[in-house]
Amino acid sequence: MLTEPKLTSTRRSLLPWLALVTVWVVWGSTYLGIQMAVDTIPPLLMAGFRYLIAGVVMYAIVAPRHASGANRPTKLHVRSALVVAALMLVGGNGLLSVGETTVDSGLAALIVATVPVWMVLINAAVTKTRVTLTMTLALLLGTVGVGVLVGGPGADVDTGGAILVLIGSLCWAAGSVYARSASLPPHPLVVASLEMVIGGVLLVALAGVKGEFGELELANVSTESIVGFLWLVVAGSMLAFTAYGYANATLPNDTMATYAYVNPVVAVALGTLLGEEELSPNLLLGGAVIVSAVVLIVGGKAITRRIKGRGAPPGDSPGASAAETPDTEAPDSEAASDPATESSVPKGSSR
Numbered sequence: 136m137l138t139e140p141k142l143t144s145t146r147r148s149l150l151p152w153l154a155l156v157t158v159w160v161v162w163g164s165t166y167l168g169i170q171m172a173v174d175t176i177p178p179l180l181m182a183g184f185r186y187l188i189a190g191v192v193m194y195a196i197v198a199p200r201h202a203s204g205a206n207r208p209t210k211l212h213v214r215s216a217l218v219v220a221a222l223m224l225v226g227g228n229g230l231l232s233v234g235e236t237t238v239d240s241g242l243a244a245l246i247v248a249t250v251p252v253w254m255v256l257i258n259a260a261v262t263k264t265r266v267t268l269t270m271t272l273a274l275l276l277g278t279v280g281v282g283v284l285v286g287g288p289g290a291d292v293d294t295g296g297a298i299l300v301l302i303g304s305l306c307w308a309a310g311s312v313y314a315r316s317a318s319l320p321p322h323p324l325v326v327a328s329l330e331m332v333i334g335g336v337l338l339v340a341l342a343g344v345k346g347e348f349g350e351l352e353l354a355n356v357s358t359e360s361i362v363g364f365l366w367l368v369v370a371g372s373m374l375a376f377t378a379y380g381y382a383n384a385t386l387p388n389d390t391m392a393t394y395a396y397v398n399p400v401v402a403v404a405l406g407t408l409l410g411e412e413e414l415s416p417n418l419l420l421g422g423a424v425i426v427s428a429v430v431l432i433v434g435g436k437a438i439t440r441r442i443k444g445r446g447a448p449p450g451d452s453p454g455a456s457a458a459e460t461p462d463t464e465a466p467d468s469e470a471a472s473d474p475a476t477e478s479s480v481p482k483g484s485s486r
Contacts, residue, residue, distance in 0.1 A: 154382035158394050161375040163401025166240035166247075167410050168371060169232050171363025175356045177347035178232035179338050181364060186224055187335025189372035193328035201322040208320050208329060215317035216329045219310050224334025225341065226306025230299045237296035239412045242284055244402030245422045246300045251395055251432045252277040253308035261312060269431060276428035283421035291415070323380050331372060392433040396426045 172181045194202070202208060208216075235243050252273045259266050281301060285292050319326045342348065383391050403422060406412040 183338030190331025222310030230303030280425035
């Protein structure tokens with residue numbers, strides 16, 4: 136009679152970890168998915184339809200229960216979602232997709248891994264808080280790491296593509312900081328789907344201005360690009376964010392923050408094993424430096440929270456949820472992380 140409850144309890148304790156592993160693997164794989172998709176599909180058009188399809192499907196699922204009646208998004212919500220989508224999905228993921236037409240997926244993932252560093256600095260500038268020694272050291276490590284990736288030993292990198300990915304990372308970080316204080320719908324899946332629909336429309340419009348509709352030749356779209364695109368829509372934009380939301384609600388902040396440095400490692404591994412990308416000395420050295428900067432930012436905040444929390448009575452929450460912690464970022468969500476840290480996916484963004 137006691138066996139069934141024990142199995143149920145074990146299953147419940149495993150589900151959050153399965154969700155976190157899903158976030159590790161799926162968001163880490165989106166970089167290779169993007170590279171596969173943009174091989175024969177124009178990048179902005181690919182990113183636009185990726186988010187438009189995923190956003191419409193998700194909104195149709197969650198809206199009847201969480202975005203109707205009194206919960207219907209207001210004009211202010213839509214304006215805030217527009218700003219977030221423009222920064223994170225158009226500036227962040229749009230530039231990442233363009234950059235990956237000339238830059239390997241593993242290298243792009245490692246550049247995006249600097250997002251937590253930029254988030255801390257942007258947040259410090261916006262809130263006019265002191266830049267600590269930890270922040271300064273992380274910034275230096277992140278900068279050096281990007282420099283090694285682009286110009287280190289064995290480097291053969293398209294500088295223009297790498298710069299686009301770096302600018303995209305800054306846009307993602309800025310959007311993440313803005314989203315923390317923006318007026319957005321209360322339900323994270325409503326926010327994610329709303330931002331994806333808006334971001335998809337903006338990206339498709341931008342693709343039209345850039346002339347990408349004329350560049351698209353449906354007969355030449357490869358099976359590999361179709362597989363990559365479908366993976367991004369279903370797994371990267373819907374499954375992973377849902378898993379992130381569940382894991383984020385049930386696991387400690389410090390545990391959730393691990394995806395900030397696991398994702399780029401997964402991306403490099405998949406790029407090497409499946410994408411036939413070269414594991415060069417600059418990638419290993421620069422990646423190690425960047426991941427060290429992320430660990431310094433995320434780990435330093437975790438240690439500070441533990442020290443401050445030692446005097447708290449049992450049962451007190453150690454702080455805000457991972458999507459609300461003020462000093463780091465997805466990267467990706469939701470959106471996310473893609474890239475990012477414990478707050479990389481603010482209020483529903485999808486990486």
